[in-house]
Amino acid sequence: MATRQTQTLARFMLAPSVIMLLVWMVIPLGITLWFSFQQYNPLNPIRDGFIGFDNYALFYANPAFLQSILNTLILVGSVLAITVIGGIMLALLLDQPMWGQGMVRILVISPFFVMPPVAALVWKNMIMHPGYGVFADISRFFGLQPVDWFAQYPLFSIILIVAWQWLPFATLILLTSLQSLDGEQKEAAEMDGAGFVSRFIYLILPHLARGITVVILIQTIFLLAVYAEILVTTNGGPGYASTNLPFLVYQKASLEFKIGQASAGGIIAVILANIVAIFLMRAVGKNLDK
Amino acid sequence: MARAVSNQHKTIVTVAAWIVAFLIFFPILYTIITSFKSETEAIAGFNMIPSGTTESYEEVQSQYNYFKPFMNSVILSLGSTLLALLIAVPAAWSMAFSPTRRTKDILMWMLSTKMMPAVAVLFPMYLIFRDLGLLDSRLGLTVMLTMINLPIVVWMLYTYFREIPGEILEAARMDGASLWNEIIHVLTPMAVPGIASTMLLNIILAWNEAFWTIRLTAIEAAPLTAFISSFSSPQGLFWAKLSAASTLAIAPILIMGWFSQKQLVRGLTFGAVK
Amino acid sequence: MKLTTLMLGLCSASLLAVAAHAESITIATVNNGDMIRMQKLTDDFTSKNPDIELNWVTLEENVLRERVTTDIATKGGQYDVMTIGTYEVPIWAKQNWLLPLDNLGDNYDAADIIPAIAGGLSVDGKLYAAPFYGESSFVMYRKDLMEKAGLTMPDAPTWEFIGEAARKMTDRDNDINGICLRGKAGWGENMAFLTAMSNSFGARWFDEEWKPQFDQPEWKETLDTYVKLMNDAGPSGASSNGFNENLALFQQGKCGMWIDATVAASFVSNPQDSTVADKVGYALAPDTGLGKRGNWLWAWSLAIPAGTQKADAAQKFVAWATSKDYLELVAEKEGWANVPPGTRTSLYENPKYQEAAPFAKMTLDSINAADPTKPTVKPVPYVGVQFVAIPEFQGLGTTVGQLFSAALAGQMSVDDALKQAQDAATATMTEGGYIQ
Secondary structure, eight states, rough: OOOOOHHHHHHHHHHHHHHHHHHHHHHHHHHHHTTTTTTTTSSSSSGGOOOOOOOHHHHHHSHHHHHHHHHHHHHHHHHHHHHHHHHHHHHHTTTTTTHHHHHHHHHHHHGGGHHHHHHHHHIIIIISTTTSSHHHHHHHHOOOOOOOOHHSSSHHHHHHHHHHHHHHHHHHHHHHHHSSSOOHHHHHHHTTTTOHHHHIIIIHHHHHHHHHHHHHHHHHHHHHHHOOOHTTTTTTTTTTTTTHHHHHHHIIIIIIIOHHHHHHHHHHHHHHHEEEEEEEHHHHHHHHHH | OOHHHHHHHHHHHHHHHHHHHHHOOOOHHHHHHHHTHHHHHHTOOOOSOOOOOOOOHOOOOOOOTTHHHHHHHHHHHHHHHHHHHHHHHHHHHHHHSSSSSTTHHHHHHHGGGGGGGGGHHHHHHHHHHHTOOOOOOOOHHHHHHHHHHHHHHHHHHHHHTTOOHHHHHHHHHTTTOOOHHIIIIIIIHHHHHHOOOOHHHHHHHHHHOOOOOHHOOOSSSOOOOHHHTTTSOOOOHHHHHHHHHHHHHHHHHHHHHHHHHHHHHHHHTTOOOO | HHHHHHHHHHHHHHHHHHHHHHHEEEEEEEEOOOHHHHHTTTTTHHHHHHTTTEOOOOOOOHHHHHHHHHHHHOOOOOOOOOETTTTTTHHHHHHBBBOOOSSOOOOGOOGGGGGHHHHHHEEEEEEEEEEEEEEEEEEEEEEEHHHHTTTOOOOOHHHHHHHHHHHHHOBBBGGGGEEEESSSSSSTTTHHHHHHHHTTTTSSSBOTOOOOTSHHHHHHHHHHHHHHHHHHHSOTTTTOHHHHHHHHHTTTTTTEEEETTTHHHHHHHHHTTTTTTEEEEEEEOOOOOSSOOOOOEEEEHHHHOOOOOOHHHHHHHHHTSSSSSHHHHHHHHOGGGSOOSSSBBHHHOOOOHHOOOOOOOHHHHHHHHOTHHHHHHHOOSSSSSSOSSSTTTTHHHHHHHHHHHHTTSSOHHHHHHHHHHHHHHHHHHHHHHHHO
């Protein structure tokens, strides 16, 4: 069993990461917390100074605030739903014997390698543009009026782009997980005459539970921070229809230079993220310990 | 008979899979195609066959020398990945082989440091970087990218190391192998695939980081994310040019990803298997 | 082959490192065509100033603005020359963030700068940024469609005429929209247009006491006119159309009229890109008879941040890029039509330019018709035609722009949009300490 010596060694090995991440967390968090109680606007420094909880009140009073939280949750939830369901279906498909499996897999994972601003630019201009995009060309081919995606379905459009970027990740993890399913078990179930549906529900899905949990956990962290795709495409509009919390904070910080309010928004975002994280941790803890 | 059925099945699966794969890949494919069109062709409606002109690439290159941001992307993503591995391997190691009651909490806490929205700390970070003289420096950005991705790296390595059976360690120890020998001869060979795929994933994440790499750089350290930003939304529609720049920005990592996909996939489980 | 390129690149990189002993200045600029052309012509500058090396940071407009503002506000010192607009100059100059440009050389001839533009870039009589190119806005219209509609465009139309013409020109079956206007949210996008338009209806952002005026009938009339006009005669999806989108629509022959930046004239009249190049006419931006027209004034300009260590070299570069000689240089290399417009009176007196640019006179008239210090009918406490030169405007303008964009998209009524705009403006102005 682990001796005291190895335990000390283990702590010693763990220390650099923990200390560095602690510093990394404490400094920005501390500064943000401090700024969140200050009126600080580098463009208009006249009124700078301590203002207590006013920044929080102002951020909360922002008409976009509640909608931005809702949008954040819708965005995260929808992308998770699309990528998990789509990922399972794709994994089931790719798990079958076929010709050119390697090539198919390469094509499917490719979106994961595309940097977010490029993905957003490509979708905005080449695919979803109401005048010259491929979707518009398809609509016209069928004699339909092209849809102006970013004006009419702004949040949906963002969800589509982000889901496209993350579908490969989900597919890969779920596929690996699926492939680790014991072949004998599968065959036994088939022998028993279990139909696909019951095999899926009683055998495959429970087996994928861990994979699904991991996909949800990792993706949530990234999805809570989505902002580049919004900046490039809808700029949060029309109205606040596609403004999420990070984008609202971005507007405060980089457009209005209200650093105090942006910091208050940042703290709120951290709190929201942690609430989500607590739920996740419960679920993950359960699934990963099995 | 059975074989015919299975062949038929295989054909259906193949066709379905190829259609889906094509649809998913289409936006990238169409960008590459558009990059070989002239500007007039690019907005002239759907067309999969470009005239094959390379004028957009020439135009892009004459406006922004590709070499420098490309090298910066390589240096930043490799540098931050190696640095992250250097810090993360021991940590993941100790968590995997000497777990305590707190291990899970520490892991979760590490992941939660990623939840601070970057946009909220841009201004303070800019001030810190300015005071340390790290603005527009590769060093500063390397450290930044390392810290951003460290939690993911630790997590991924941890889940991988945990798969290595502890008995092997015990056996080696019984044989009187020194710790050093244990690491070099027993563990490293088993850990290499996991480390390799962690490395690949981290390179991808670092390559595609598009917030700090644009905000904290000007010339010396600007990578391909800054390169693409100088071509997005100019005055006028220049889609062929934009496509060429996009292709140039994603091509290196795409090609690396294609060649290493088997390796990447093997380790990209985050403990999802078993 | 690839290896050779790599080696060459490495060699040139190390050579660059050696050559860095020469003073190198960093220029932040926007990725518009005129700026990109300038980058390609810098050999002329470096051959005249071999001891100065130029480094370019080219970014798209929004990112550029964010970057340079952050840098100057934190005194980050990343740039020696910044490309900024008429909005930033008065604000930054007041904060003493910019160096006054008083050493541009003997033959710079600052008096030649168009007075309306120079006025927008000066504070207390001192020039704080040199204009690289300037623009106003005007009406571009299709002469053939106008004729078909049985109408004649006057040189100085009213909104009433524009509305009538737009509705008559609209032919949705043939994909022709009477009018294309900006709808994409942003203080520099739809709000540039709408603020300028509102001036001609006698509206203003704030009264002399800095009280927001969106609850006034002038704004309602402006927004009503705009939304109805766009619904009747505008393209589908107008709420996401900015300059680029409308330019493309007009070039493809899908717009009867387009009211936008005067620089667009050289794009729509260029037969290489435009299918309607020979059919475009120009007119002043419309009015309602109140004495103000709905045209804006903007100049992308080069300024030098106060923190730079290389002020002399930076000033030399600014002088070169905004000189008369530079205009000559562009004309010689790329033709007179590609010269950056709107900065110097002498350009508009040059017969070669007048010949190459049929829209020259209308551009100059438009620029001269805008007065940043007296933008609208009633008195205002601010400077700026299509913006309000206070730091809060970027954020507020964009917020209001989103509301008006939502009104255009039909997601919100005009009254609701105005009411929310009034609330947002009141909140911002209270917070900024302008009003109690």
